[in-house]
Amino acid sequence: MRPNSNSSYLAVVPAYNEQATVGRVVRAIKEQMSQFDVVVVSDGSTDSTADRAAEAGAHVLHLPFNLGIGGAVQSGFLYAYENGYDYMVQVDADGQHDPSEIGKLIDEIEADPTLDMVCGSRFAEDLKYQAPVSRRTGIHIFAFLLSHIVGQRITDPTSGFRLYNRSAIAVFARDYPHDYPEVEAVLLVHFHRLRRSEVPVRMYKRDGGVSSINSGKSVYYMIKVLLAIFVGLVRARPAVEPGDEAPVAASPAL
Numbered sequence: 368m369r370p371n372s373n374s375s376y377l378a379v380v381p382a383y384n385e386q387a388t389v390g391r392v393v394r395a396i397k398e399q400m401s402q403f404d405v406v407v408v409s410d411g412s413t414d415s416t417a418d419r420a421a422e423a424g425a426h427v428l429h430l431p432f433n434l435g436i437g438g439a440v441q442s443g444f445l446y447a448y449e450n451g452y453d454y455m456v457q458v459d460a461d462g463q464h465d466p467s468e469i470g471k472l473i474d475e476i477e478a479d480p481t482l483d484m485v486c487g488s489r490f491a492e493d494l495k496y497q498a499p500v501s502r503r504t505g506i507h508i509f510a511f512l513l514s515h516i517v518g519q520r521i522t523d524p525t526s527g528f529r530l531y532n533r534s535a536i537a538v539f540a541r542d543y544p545h546d547y548p549e550v551e552a553v554l555l556v557h558f559h560r561l562r563r564s565e566v567p568v569r570m571y572k573r574d575g576g577v578s579s580i581n582s583g584k585s586v587y588y589m590i591k592v593l594l595a596i597f598v599g600l601v602r603a604r605p606a607v608e609p610g611d612e613a614p615v616a617a618s619p620a621l
Contacts, residue, residue, distance in 0.1 A: 369480040376403040377452040379443030382460035383410040393423035395466040410439040437545030448540040456530045468568040472530035483535040483561035487528035487568035505589040517557040
C-alpha cells in the first residue's frame with residue numbers, strides 16, 4: 368500500500384513523566400505533519416504529562432500504572448489497529464525526535480510500498496549524534512548481531528523513531544516486547560517476514576525527564592538485550608504469511 372491523500376496516519380507518543388516536553392512535541396507534530404492524528408500514551412505518569420498533552424491537542428490514553436516503554440507502545444499499536452489507521456509513527460515525548468523528519472520516513476515508504484517498517488537512524492550517516500561511549504558500544508554490538516541474523520545492514524537497532532504500515536501495526540498490536548523492545552522488534556519483523564528499511568535522521572539529546580538507561584545501567588541493559596536477542600531466536604512462534612493480519616484480541620478500555 369502506498370501512502371496517499373486517503374491514507375490515515377497516527378503519531379503515538381509514549382510518555383512517562385514528560386510534562387516539560389510533551390506539549391511542545393505534540394504541537395510540533397500537529398504543525399509540521401498536519402495529516403497525523405496524535406495520541407499520547409501516559410504510562411502511569413504522576414506529573415502533569417497527561418494535562419500538557421491534552422492542552423496541546425492530543426488524545427490521551429491513561430494507563431493506570433507504569434508498564435514501561437514496551438507496554439506503552441503496544442497500547443499505541445492496539446489503538447492504531449482498532450481504529451483502522453493505515454500508518455503509525457512512534458515519536459518520543461522527550462524532544463529527541465524531530466517531527467519534521469517524519470517526512471523522510473514517509474518518503475521512504477512511498478518510494479518502496481513493499482516496506483512494512485521504516486526506522487530513523489542516527490548512524491546511517493555521520494550526523495554528529497553524541498552518545499556515551501558505553502551506549503554507542505552496545506548499539507554497535509546489537510547492530511552487528513542483528514545484521515548477521517536478518518541478513519540486512521542495520522545501523523541503529525535501538526532507535527524508537529519508526530513508521531509502520533497496517534501489516535506491521537497488526538503484528539505488534541498482538542506481540543510486542545515489553546522491556547527494552549526496539550532491538551527485539553527488529554527480530555519480530557524478520558520472523559514475520561515483513562520488510563524494513565532505515566533512513567538517516569537527525570536526533571537530539573532529551574530536553575527533559577529522566578532516561579531509563581543511565582550510565583550505571585548501561586552494562587545491565589547490554590546484557591539484558593543480548594539475552595533477549597538469543598531468547599528471541601529460539602522462542603516458539605506460529606507460522607505466518609508475510610503481512611498476516613490474524614485477529615487481534617480486543618484491548619481493555621484505556
